[in-house]
Amino acid sequence: MLARRSLTALAAVGAGAASLLFGTCGPFTDVTADSFCPFVLEIFTLGITTGTSATTYDPTSSVSRLQMATFLSRSVDGVLKRGSRRSVLGQPWTARPESGLGLVTVGLGPNYLQSDGQDVWVSNFSSSTISRVRVSDGKLLETWTGAYGGQGVLVAMWRVFAAGYTNPGSLFRIDPSQPAGAVTTVASTLGGLPFGVAFDGARIWTANSTGSVSIVTPTASIPWTVTTVTTGFNAPWGILFDGSRIWVADHNAGTLLKLDSTGAILQTVTVGEFTTFPVFDGTNIWAPVPVFPLGVAVVRASTGTVLQTLTGNGLNGPSVAAFDGQRVLVTNFDGDSVSLWKAADLSPIGSFSTGAGTRPLGACSDGRGFWVALDFSNQIGQF
Amino acid sequence: MRNASSTRKKILAAAALAAAFLGGAAGRLSGTCGPFLDVAPDAFCPFVLEVFTLAITTGTTATTYDPTSPVTRLQMAAFLSRSVDAVLTRSSRAAALNQFWTTQNESVLGLTTATPGPISVRSDGLDLWVSDVVVGTVRRIRGSDGRLLETWTGATYGSGVLAVMGQVLVLGNGVPGNLYRIDPSQPAGAVTTVATNVGIYPLSLDFDGERIWTANQGSISIVTPGPAAPWTVTTVSVGFMRPYGPVYDGSSVWISDNLRGALLRVDTAGSILQTVTIGATSRYPVFDGTNIWVPSSDSVVVVRASSGAVLQTLTGNGLSSPLSAAFDGRRVLVTNPLANSVSLWKAADMTPLGSFPTGTSSEPYIACSDGANFFITMPEAEKLARF
Numbered sequence: 001m002l003a004r005r006s007l008t009a010l011a012a013v014g015a016g017a018a019s020l021l022f023g024t025c026g027p028f029t030d031v032t033a034d035s036f037c038p039f040v041l042e043i044f045t046l047g048i049t050t051g052t053s054a055t056t057y058d059p060t061s062s063v064s065r066l067q068m069a070t071f072l073s074r075s076v077d078g079v080l081k082r083g084s085r086r087s088v089l090g091q092p093w094t095a096r097p098e099s100g101l102g103l104v105t106v107g108l109g110p111n112y113l114q115s116d117g118q119d120v121w122v123s124n125f126s127s128s129t130i131s132r133v134r135v136s137d138g139k140l141l142e143t144w145t146g147a148y149g150g151q152g153v154l155v156a157m158w159r160v161f162a163a164g165y166t167n168p169g170s171l172f173r174i175d176p177s178q179p180a181g182a183v184t185t186v187a188s189t190l191g192g193l194p195f196g197v198a199f200d201g202a203r204i205w206t207a208n209s210t211g212s213v214s215i216v217t218p219t220a221s222i223p224w225t226v227t228t229v230t231t232g233f234n235a236p237w238g239i240l241f242d243g244s245r246i247w248v249a250d251h252n253a254g255t256l257l258k259l260d261s262t263g264a265i266l267q268t269v270t271v272g273e274f275t276t277f278p279v280f281d282g283t284n285i286w287a288p289v290p291v292f293p294l295g296v297a298v299v300r301a302s303t304g305t306v307l308q309t310l311t312g313n314g315l316n317g318p319s320v321a322a323f324d325g326q327r328v329l330v331t332n333f334d335g336d337s338v339s340l341w342k343a344a345d346l347s348p349i350g351s352f353s354t355g356a357g358t359r360p361l362g363a364c365s366d367g368r369g370f371w372v373a374l375d376f377s378n379q380i381g382q383f
Numbered sequence: 384m385r386n387a388s389s390t391r392k393k394i395l396a397a398a399a400l401a402a403a404f405l406g407g408a409a410g411r412l413s414g415t416c417g418p419f420l421d422v423a424p425d426a427f428c429p430f431v432l433e434v435f436t437l438a439i440t441t442g443t444t445a446t447t448y449d450p451t452s453p454v455t456r457l458q459m460a461a462f463l464s465r466s467v468d469a470v471l472t473r474s475s476r477a478a479a480l481n482q483f484w485t486t487q488n489e490s491v492l493g494l495t496t497a498t499p500g501p502i503s504v505r506s507d508g509l510d511l512w513v514s515d516v517v518v519g520t521v522r523r524i525r526g527s528d529g530r531l532l533e534t535w536t537g538a539t540y541g542s543g544v545l546a547v548m549g550q551v552l553v554l555g556n557g558v559p560g561n562l563y564r565i566d567p568s569q570p571a572g573a574v575t576t577v578a579t580n581v582g583i584y585p586l587s588l589d590f591d592g593e594r595i596w597t598a599n600q601g602s603i604s605i606v607t608p609g610p611a612a613p614w615t616v617t618t619v620s621v622g623f624m625r626p627y628g629p630v631y632d633g634s635s636v637w638i639s640d641n642l643r644g645a646l647l648r649v650d651t652a653g654s655i656l657q658t659v660t661i662g663a664t665s666r667y668p669v670f671d672g673t674n675i676w677v678p679s680s681d682s683v684v685v686v687r688a689s690s691g692a693v694l695q696t697l698t699g700n701g702l703s704s705p706l707s708a709a710f711d712g713r714r715v716l717v718t719n720p721l722a723n724s725v726s727l728w729k730a731a732d733m734t735p736l737g738s739f740p741t742g743t744s745s746e747p748y749i750a751c752s753d754g755a756n757f758f759i760t761m762p763e764a765e766k767l768a769r770f
């Protein structure tokens with residue numbers, strides 16, 4: 001057996017004079033070495049095709065829709081993997097146990113966070129501060145003060161914004177080009193107890209848990225103009241912009257609500273009880289559902305169709321979803337863990353502990369990996 | 384953080400969810416492979432699920448995929464186009480940073496002051512380098528937050544900027560033209576002059592992996608970097624009237640000649656190999672990996688780099704004497720200084736995404752991208768804007 005295997009290996013090595021695979025076009029004997037050969041070689045090299053056998057590609061047959069799905073799926077995966085910063089930086093791994101998390105101590109009760117690409121901005125609810133942590137080395141760079149009840153964080157307009165969990169609610173602004181100090185309150189008349197905050201390219205939207213959505217229009221002077229809409233809202237928590245519409249996750253109603261530019265509800269999608277903070281991956285919205293049916297609902301943004309409700313994969317009190325270009329991460333507040341999926345086909349990657357009693361809540365990507373806010377341990381972790 | 388829920392509420396929620404939940408034990412759609420009844424749950428199913436999840440296919444109906452039929456060339460075009468779009472959207476830095484918006488107006492532009500004459504800008508990936516035509520400074524501004532990190536001096540009549548070879552190069556728009564060099568690893572100070580014999584009034588520059596190409600009044604210059612100043616300069620004037628922008632496409636250097644109204648492909652010696660007629664004027668172009676976008680009089684001409692064929696002349700979309708183009712991996716942005724606006728297209732199919740006001744008297748001038756955002760100089764407003 002051993003001898004036969006060695007002989008086969010030798011034969012394969014000996015076949016090509018210039019260490020090419022045998023065949024007329026790479027490994028394939030049925031593809032001519034003409035101007036189409038480079039394309040066949042590329043999809044073989046990338047693993048998009050395996051050929052019809054080890055030495056044949058069957059170039060003249062037509063492609064069935066099933067084969068096409070395979071080719072396209074592998075193409076998308078190959079490009080996303082090669083194009084990711086994690087691949088380029090030689091970091092294909094996923095952090096496993098808590099010992100693999102890069103931990104940074106921030107303020108008290110860190111809950112939500114967002115990256116500007118270089119730094120991560122963290123709102124610390126209990127200390128009313130916002131921490132700035134450098135992505136590349138985890139150094140705590142700055143602490144901004146006066147962010148009372150800091151919740152969702154938004155990076156837009158070369159500024160950092162955070163919602164203030166007060167009644168009425170507040171919107172805080174940081175100019176990150178200036179030395180750290182107190183935040184600026186640009187609006188203090190939002191609907192009550194806002195959590196999430198989003199931007200549509202012109203206006204800032206907040207999801208207010210007392211039953212409203214506020215639309216804030218930036219103006220030259222402070223305070224900024226606020227319009228608050230209550231019709232049809234029970235308890236909005238999460239909010240996102242999908243490139244054309246704002247979506248709100250209504251916690252008590254268990255729904256995702258698609259809104260028009262005035263805040264009126266265009267579509268209601270039932271996702272599950274006490275849904276929390278969703279994320280958009282470019283095609284679909286991932287909505288964590290912590291109670292019933294416990295899971296993550298994946299909703300096609302263009303139609304509002306629920307594609308699938310993902311279950312298992314270590315979900316335990318799923319709270320906040322984040323997307324890094326390839327993967328979706330969901331924090332499990334009750335499970336002291338995070339669950340990961342491959343975003344393109346909804347296949348589970350696994351769940352990973354963040355440490356007992358850490359209570360992971362907020363999550364974001366810096367374009368390379370994930371950051372998670374550990375609410376009870378006053379730290380954020382790089383995943 | 385979680386509200387206690389009443390039994391009644393749970394029952395109501397359960398009723399509302401019943402339809403969605405009955406489909407599959409694990410919340411799956413009702414088919415044998417995702418929503419599809421005609422695809423077996425075998426080794427091929429995950430691939431079908433992926434193209435469905437990414438909206439590359441919608442199926443032949445809501446519950447069928449028709450797996451055995453051959454793919455026509457027309458269906459193939461739809462599949463490939465959607466695949467490319469899905470990859471470009473997901474792999475962009477903006478997607479991972481939750482930035483799916485397009486900046487709509489001047490009230491939400493990110494602005495940083497760059498007094499008195501910011502003229503050209505390039506990103507080194509992290510920081511922006513901004514030349515100043517009035518006082519000859521070069522500012523280093525952090526892309527992520529707009530903080531002014533450093534100010535370098537001595538780049539008199541600063542025009543085009545280029546971040547290459549771990550250095551920053553800046554043109555001096557004088558007679559003759561100068562080329563200045565910054566070593567970004569050193570503390571800020573005076574720039575080093577590496578060439579004082581570039582053709583007159585150079586506007587912009589590009590790099591072919593070995594040499595620097597500059598577009599000057601009536602000529603182009605080819606500068607060979609060396610270990611010490613001065614660097615060797617060869618200036619070619621045959622066939623050139625008012626070159627604006629050199630652009631390297633990975634194999635050839637192209638020169639946009641404003642007065643000739645042409646895009647000129649040159650050989651390694653700077654001799655013109657091919658002339659593509661653009662129109663009355665042609666200004667600062669950009670290469671998107673396949674095509675070259677050349678701003679012209681109230682239009683943008685899109686040229687296939689591999690052949691020189693004009694694919695399309697884009698008009699409308701707010702174009703008004705467009706000046707410079709930039710590419711962020713998905714979109715092309717063009718500045719309209721006279722209209723105080725920028726125009727945006729999806730690069731992959733040249734569909735217009737709209738034009739957006741940048742503010743009264745903002746006069747957006749030169750644009751660049753760092754892969755997530757566009758950055759635009761506004762000499763009249765003395766600002767650098769993040770779009």
